[in-house]
Amino acid sequence: xxxxxxxxxxxxxxxxxxxxxxxxxxxxxxxxxxxxxxxxxxxxxxxxxxxxxxxxxxxxxxxxxxxxxxxxxxxxxxxxxxxxxxxxxxxxxxxxxxxxxxxxxxxxxxxxxxxxxxxxxxxxxxxxxxxxxxxxxxxxxxxxxxxxxxxxxxxxxxxxxxxxxxxxxxxxxxxxxxxxxxxxxxxxxxxxxxxxxxxxxxxxxxxxxxxxxxxxxxxxxxxxxxxxxxxxxxxxxxxxxxxxxxxxxxxxxxxxxxxxxxxxxxxxxxxxxxxxxxxxxxxxxxxxxxxxxxxxxxxxxxxxxxxxxxxxxxxxxxxxxxxxxxxxxxxxxxxxxxxxxxxxxxxxxxxxxxxxxxxxxxxxxxxxxxxxxxxxxxxxxxxxxxxxxxxxxxxxxxxxxxxxxxxxxxxxxxxxxxxxxxxxxxxxxxxxxxxxxxxxxxxxxxxxxxxxxxxxxxx
Amino acid sequence: xxxxxxxxxxxxxxxxxxxxxxxxxxxxxxxxxxxxxxxxxxxxxxxxxxxxxxxxxxxxxxxxxxxxxxxxxxxxxxxxxxxxxxxxxxxxxxxxxxxxxxxxxxxxxxxxxxxxxxxxxxxxxxxxxxxxxxxxxxxxxxxxxxxxxxxxxxxxxxxxxxxxxxxxxxxxxxxxxxxxxxxxxxxxxxxxxxxxxxxxxx
Numbered sequence: 001x002x003x004x005x006x007x008x009x010x011x012x013x014x015x016x017x018x019x020x021x022x023x024x025x026x027x028x029x030x031x032x033x034x035x036x037x038x039x040x041x042x043x044x045x046x047x048x049x050x051x052x053x054x055x056x057x058x059x060x061x062x063x064x065x066x067x068x069x070x071x072x073x074x075x076x077x078x079x080x081x082x083x084x085x086x087x088x089x090x091x092x093x094x095x096x097x098x099x100x101x102x103x104x105x106x107x108x109x110x111x112x113x114x115x116x117x118x119x120x121x122x123x124x125x126x127x128x129x130x131x132x133x134x135x136x137x138x139x140x141x142x143x144x145x146x147x148x149x150x151x152x153x154x155x156x157x158x159x160x161x162x163x164x165x166x167x168x169x170x171x172x173x174x175x176x177x178x179x180x181x182x183x184x185x186x187x188x189x190x191x192x193x194x195x196x197x198x199x200x201x202x203x204x205x206x207x208x209x210x211x212x213x214x215x216x217x218x219x220x221x222x223x224x225x226x227x228x229x230x231x232x233x234x235x236x237x238x239x240x241x242x243x244x245x246x247x248x249x250x251x252x253x254x255x256x257x258x259x260x261x262x263x264x265x266x267x268x269x270x271x272x273x274x275x276x277x278x279x280x281x282x283x284x285x286x287x288x289x290x291x292x293x294x295x296x297x298x299x300x301x302x303x304x305x306x307x308x309x310x311x312x313x314x315x316x317x318x319x320x321x322x323x324x325x326x327x328x329x330x331x332x333x334x335x336x337x338x339x340x341x342x343x344x345x346x347x348x349x350x351x352x353x354x355x356x357x358x359x360x361x362x363x364x365x366x367x368x369x370x371x372x373x374x375x376x377x378x379x380x381x382x383x384x385x386x387x388x389x390x391x392x393x394x395x396x397x398x399x400x401x402x403x404x405x406x407x408x409x410x411x412x413x414x415x416x417x418x419x420x421x422x423x424x425x426x427x428x429x430x431x432x433x434x435x436x437x438x439x440x441x442x443x444x445x446x447x448x449x450x451x452x453x454x455x456x457x458x459x
Numbered sequence: 460x461x462x463x464x465x466x467x468x469x470x471x472x473x474x475x476x477x478x479x480x481x482x483x484x485x486x487x488x489x490x491x492x493x494x495x496x497x498x499x500x501x502x503x504x505x506x507x508x509x510x511x512x513x514x515x516x517x518x519x520x521x522x523x524x525x526x527x528x529x530x531x532x533x534x535x536x537x538x539x540x541x542x543x544x545x546x547x548x549x550x551x552x553x554x555x556x557x558x559x560x561x562x563x564x565x566x567x568x569x570x571x572x573x574x575x576x577x578x579x580x581x582x583x584x585x586x587x588x589x590x591x592x593x594x595x596x597x598x599x600x601x602x603x604x605x606x607x608x609x610x611x612x613x614x615x616x617x618x619x620x621x622x623x624x625x626x627x628x629x630x631x632x633x634x635x636x637x638x639x640x641x642x643x644x645x646x647x648x649x650x651x652x653x654x655x656x657x658x659x660x661x
Contacts, residue, residue, distance in 0.1 A: 113543050116587065143587060158500050163487075166495040174491050195559040197657035225487040236505055242590045244583040246505060295503055304508045304573045306580040313634065315563060319555035321570075323634040339657070359640070372646065408645065418643035426641050430554075431562035446656065455657040459646075 012192060014111040019200055022108065023340055033125070033341040036452075073135055074101040099133075107136055108203060116144045117243075119186065121207025124335045124354065130381075130389040131181070132210035134265050139272045140186050140208070143242035146292045150268070150276035153240070155260070159298035162227025169262065169276050175217040178259060180282070183356045183389050185209035185328050187285035187312060187437040194424070194434030197455040202338035205443065205455060209331075209356065211389040212273075214280055215263030220255045223298070232298045236305075237279045240294035247288045248302035249281060250324075257282050260293065283358030283387045284326040285437070287312055314435040317428030322435075328358030330417050331440035332365055332392070332409035343451035346400035351378070354389045357411035362390040364410045369396055371404035371444065371458050372419070378407065386412075403447040404458050417442055421459040504582050508573045510624030517619035518600025520607045526597050527604050530586045539608050544587070548609040551629060568609035572634055574626040578602050578618075599623070 026034035075098050080086045107120035119140040122132055132138075139145075150169045158164035189208035192198040199205050223235075228251070235254045239245040249258065261278045262269060269275040274291025281288050287307055302308065302324070314322040332355035337343055351369075355362045361384055366375035378392040392407065409417045420441035427435045444458040506512040528537075534544035541547065550564025563569075567577055582598045584590050593601070603618040612618075612626060 114587075143584065143590065156495055156500065156503070158495070164495050164500060165487075165492045166499070167492040171491040175489060196655045200657050221489075225489060225491070227487070238503070238505065242584070242587075244590065246579075246583070297503070297505060299507065301507055301509075303505055303579070304576050305505075306576055306584075309573060309576055309634070310565065310567075310571050315554060315565070315570075317555070317557040319633065320635050321554075321633055322637055322639075325637040325639060327637075327639065329640060366645075375645075413640070415640050416643050416645050418641075419646050422643045422646065428557055429559040430556050432559055433562070434559070457655045 012198060015199070015204070018108070018111060019204060023200070026340075033336065036342050071101050072104070072106050074098045074103065076101045105136065107138065108207075110204070117142045119188075119208060121203050122210045123203045124207055124209075124333070125202045125338050125341070127335065127354075130211050130354070130383075130385075130391050131265065132212060132389075134212065134267075134270050134273070137210040137212060137264075137270065137273060138184075138186065138208045140188075140286060141241070141243075141272065141291070142245055145272045146239075146241035147271065148240060148276060148292055153276050153294070155277060155293060156295045157222060157226045157298075158296075159236070160229040160232040160300065161223075161298050162229065165222075165226045167222075172217055172260065172262065172277070175221055177215055177217055177263075179213055179215040179263070180259070180280070181211065181213045181383075181385055182280065182282055182387050183209055183211045184286045184289055185331075185356070185358075187287065187325075187328065190439040191433050191436050193455075194420075194436075194439060195429055195432050197457050200339045200455055202333060202335050202443075205339065206333045206335075208286070209354075209389070211356075212264045213266065214259070214261040214278075216259045216261035216277075216280065219258035219260060219279070222260065222296070223251075223255060226298075228298060231300050234299045234302045236295070236297040236299060236303045237288075237290040237293060238295040238297070239274070239290045240292040245287075245290055245292075245307065246303065246305040247290060247307055248299075248305065249279075249284075249288060251298070253281065253284070253326075281326075283328060285312065285328055288326060312437060314427065314437055315430050316435060317430045325438060328356075329438065329440045330357035330359065330362070330409050330411040330415050331355070332362075332407040332417055333443045334367070334405050334407050334445060337405065337447065337453045338445055339453055339455040341453045343398060343447060343453070345451065346398050349396050349398050351394040351396045351405060351407075353392055353407050355380075355392055355407070355409035356387070356389050357409070357413075357415070358387060359415065360412040361386045361388075362409050363412045363414075365390075365392040366408045366410075367392075367394040367396075368406045368408070369403050372406055372442070375408065398447065400449065402449055404456065405445045405447060405453075406442050406458075408442050419459040420457060504579065506575045506579050508575050508624065510575065510620055513575065513578065513620035513623065514595045515620065516595035516599055517617050517622075518596050518598070518603055519617050520600075520603045520612075520614050522596075523600035523602070523604025523607075526593070526601050530593070531601070534587065539605065547605055554630070554633065566609070567605055568611065568629065570630050570633070572628055572631050574602070574606065574611075574623050574628055577605060578623060 026032045027036040105123040105126040109120045112118040122136050122138045155167045186208035233251050235249045259280050261280045277293045279290040279293050334353040355365045365378040367378045368375045378394040381391040384390050423441045444456045446454045446456040536542045539547040546566050548568045550566045550569030553564040556563050599618040603616050606612040
């Protein structure tokens with residue numbers, strides 16, 4: 001993420017104001033996990049909803065929040081009092097389906113100075129399973145979302161190859177294909193959280209990670225077709241967007257498991273994910289997964305592009321910066337309960353969340369409800385795939401007292417997710433945003449006596 | 460010596476293996492796509508730090524100043540101090556910093572390790588509203604201007620494929636290789652303290 005510590009700190013004040021407005025909507029909705037009515041009302045949610053609906057007549061469901069009115073990602077239909085007493089809307093001859101008009105989760109943009117170079121974050125708190133709906137997959141673009149006609153798009157392969165090649169999308173689809181369910185995470189995920197807890201919800205602390213099934217051609221197939229020359233060691237990937245985003249990839253990684261994706265979750269890539277072609281670099285930071293891919297140039301050295309020198313490097317307190325820190329280390333977060341939710345009284349609450357590692361599979365996740373004093377193993381929900389979101393579950397009976405919830409994952413290389421203190425000990429705190437990138441520390445959520453959940457630092 | 464079935468099979472296998480081995484180097488397995496022309500490939504610019512891949516052309520500081528004022532100043536500031544776009548100069552000496560209260564100032568002058576990156580990025584991606592619209596001469600001139608304002612080259616410098624790669628950036632040796640993964644032992648039963656809580660939502 002092209003965040004710059006020189007900027008007025010990333011519009012965090014504006015972002016907080018917007019987050020507060022979003023929360024206000026959720027807090028007014030009795031069916032939301034964020035509903036903040038006083039206790040007697042919360043205890044009687046069902047009656048509250050029914051009374052509201054009666055008061056508002058037949059369209060009560062539509063009226064209950066702002067997003068449903070506009071139907072973001074949905075087609076809004078009239079709501080009958082009883083759907084079993086009247087036929088529903090007819091099936092269209094041809095259609096591309098939408099979600100229910102009552103569902104309101106949206107990606108939300110971090111308020112950078114321009115919406116052309118910006119990012120939007122996935123509402124992880126609302127997700128179930130491991131797949132992120134394509135329409136909620138986080139975005140990070142440096143010069144807007146490119147509009148490219150697949151039938152006019154070409155991929156060039158040149159540089160230290162036997163013979164330069166040019167492929168149409170139709171050519172690329174002729175090669176044997178693979179599919180892989182895989183996470184992508186922006187290495188700037190959580191950049192506001194190094195020195196103090198800043199954002200309030202898990203969407204804004206962790207929402208720059210998403211999982212899709214991606215389909216395409218192994219990069220090794222394409223590079224073998226062009227034929228690598230002796231001495232070739234690096235590969236430049238260039239996007240066809242207005243940023244002409246470029247990154248250098250070590251050739252051994254390119255040959256090992258990279259692929260050129262044209263499919264996402266069973267259909268063509270979404271425009272904002274790089275339609276019609278995206279380089280997939282499993283387990284490496286999101287930025288290197290070049291979108292709108294138009295060119296691959298083989299070389300003997302890295303190209304030292306802007307995004308691998310002035311950005312996406314980890315500046316340490318001694319003034320040196322770590323470069324080509326590409327792998328995303330193991331990380332986990334509890335998505336429910338999470339920041340700003342309000343627990344509906346003592347008793348049983350399932351703790352659930354996601355864990356992932358750029359170096360392999362998640363081997364275990366431990367959960368603590370006492371701020372890290374004691375840990376117990378969570379159950380991992382299958383499938384547990386390498387370089388993929390893995391969902392975990394942990395049964396918890398809340399006694400009504402203050403609790404600090406944490407999750408800690410271990411991947412199959414034996415790497416243990418660090419506490420924030422451990423991570424800061426090796427990275428330092430060079431400025432309010434620390435080293436900005438690659439924050440994979442254990443997240444803490446404080447549950448107060450009244451059930452209110454807050455983002456805290458506790459380590 | 461009589462020729463056995465096994466021998467024929469072994470010979471055939473060896474011939475196949477030789478062919479398959481050669482395929483990776485000399486011959487495409489599928490042969491899809493076409494061979495692009497030199498002109499098509501010449502359209503792309505991505506110089507290496509040693510200067511390979513830099514195009515012909517040149518530009519002076521004075522020419523660069525004029526281009527800067529027309530094309531860049533509205534976002535990067537009259538004095539290259541930044542605005543909607545990044546700050547471009549200053550910040551030397553701010554990278555060594557252990558204070559969470561004070562931000563390091565990362566600019567072309569203080570942070571960028573390679574001068575070729577400045578040409579490359581400006582050529583590809585700037586100005587933001589019309590990327591790719593600057594000529595090679597204009598980009599060399601802008602590079603000269605920015606580097607001169609950063610006190611890295613002199614006021615009479617001319618930037619070209621010959622001179623640009625020879626410029627030594629102040630933070631040339633500021634980068635180290637990735638040393639991860641780090642080893643973090645699991646922490647449990649240590650004395651914990653709640654250090655901070657996110658600001659309460661209003």
